[in-house]
Amino acid sequence: MLDRTADEANAWMARVAKGDRQALEMLFRSEAPRMMAVSRRIVRRTDLAEEVVQESFVTAWQRAAQFDPERGNARAWLTTIVRNRSLNMLRDGARVDHHDGETLEALGDRVGDAHDAYDRLPDRDALKACLSRLDETKRRSILLCYVVGMSHGEVAAKLDAPLGTVKAWIRRGMSALQECMA
Amino acid sequence: MSTNDEMDRITGYVLGTMEADARDAFEAEMLRDAGLRARVDRLAGQMSALDDTALPEAVPEGLWAQIETRLGATPQLGRVTPFPPAAARRRGGFVGRQAALMAASLIVAAAVGYFAGGQGTGLGPRDPVVIAVLVNEADGSPGAIVEAFGDDSVNIVSLENFVVPEGKVLEVWTLPDADTGPVSLGQLPQAQRATLSGPNLPLPDAGQLYEITLEDAPASPTGRPTGPILVKGFARVPVL
Structure with a gap:
């Protein structure tokens, strides 16, 4: 189909x-x-x-x-x-x-939307399985960027973490994700 | 093989954290590097399951009509025919970061190479007075370069392979000043390199507008631009 x-x-x-x-x-x-x-x-x-x-x-x-x-x-x-x-x-x-x-935050729940996208992935999808193996911080960072388009800076503010740390989470998370899906 | 640096750029592109300018340069690079393109497509394909989780939304009734109205004024472009970097032509291909750097400066390099080659003598009476890079307003991509000389002639280098339908021509215009209005410099049957002799005009100046429109052949019926603007740009004085 x-x-x-x-x-x-x-x-x-x-x-x-x-x-x-x-x-x-x-x-x-x-x-x-x-x-x-x-x-x-x-x-x-x-x-x-x-x-x-x-x-x-x-x-x-x-x-x-x-x-x-x-x-x-x-x-x-x-x-x-x-x-x-x-x-x-x-x-x-x-x-x-x-x-x-209005600010972006007033326009709906970006964090919720990012999380919903993950929840709605079919369980049989390799991406779901591989995302689920990541630490929560890495998974959330990646979802916030991809699903709702947050910048590194926005993710850092949202997760209350230093910018460099967020960048490292994303880099390592994406690397692990691709290894998992290979 | 992808290096760490390349991996960062691939994930930045696919995740959407890359800056807009870097994204444009990266897309230009992908056009020239099939291996890079395949690695990007692979990751994008894996992540796309997340796009499929978005619940389809109602589309407003009038939206298609608005799009359709715009199609008439939006000529279709041809396939991209990228200029291979001069170094790649000489060596028969190269890889890695150097390719990235070359691609980023490709359009400028190609233009400079062309002008230097075309004029032969370097500094002299055939140095351009101004040069304009004409861009596609829809996405900011460069589509042509105009080099204007002191004897009213212009060289055109097409960077985009515009589709010119049967019965149409590309017409090149400049706006010497608001009182004079747009003046035709000549027509081209297709996207190509060409020299146009141009009418007698004051010396071209920095900030002068150049544009290319699609007109009915053999030339605009009114002597003014009537068709859609394909690319336009403002002249700068080259550093010689």
Whole structure:
């Protein structure tokens, strides 16, 4: 089922690269709900996630010829675009922080979202098994970066640990994670 | 083989802790290094299970219409045809950190190499008065370099392989000053290196705008830019 969706997405991307707008719309109908969700975990606000998704699909249209199915499926390619755009928006503090005086922290529970993502990983997934073998501090640091887009500094503040320590946790944690999944 | 330093950069890229500038340079490096790309894709693929845990959200009704409206003004780009670094061409490939450094300075190096080679004589009457790096506004990536000379001519180096549909041309423009408005320097059938003779204009100056638009062939019907802007940039005076 997942594989069929991935194949479909690849076929649509091949048509998008030839200038087929309908194929882009099919891709949008199929992938936008997931893209919205991935983005909103990072940018926190629905309106900003909408903007990210809009920009990402325009970029996918513009750069369709650069999508290489040999490298992976179209969904992964789109996810990378969405993640990078979301991170850019998040780091551009002027866009996210100062809206109506709201702060990121007021916009939902970032720590909770990061933890939920881990909880929702299927137990049979190698990533779940390997993350579960890490010390809690390493696991939390990695999840806070990947799932909600925290910087090293934000993780350090959140976990009340020195920046250098957090960087070392992440480095060692990611190294152990990759060894475990190899 | 990946070194510790490379491993740090791969995890920084995939986790999202890398700064935006470093991320752009890293992506340029990946385009040129299939091994690095494979290592990044492998880790990204492993971590992507976390993206799959995000519960799909409602998409606002008008969002597709907004995207579709923008497609008309967004020309599709061709495949990236990166300039291989000169050193790689000479030695037939190289690896490691040096490749990273080369890639980071690649566009500048390629441009300098081209201009030095093209002009032959070094300092002299054919030194450019100004140089502009034209970037794609959507993502800030460099798409072309314009070298403007004192005799109204310009050299164009395309860095992005723009798709030029049947019946269209690339048109190069400059804005000498607000009163004069945009002036066409000439047309190109496709992304390529070219010298355009240009009309008689005042000496180009630092800060002068250059841009490339997509126009109906053979040239903009109004003599002003009418099509989408592919890349634009402001001129700087080169340090000679």
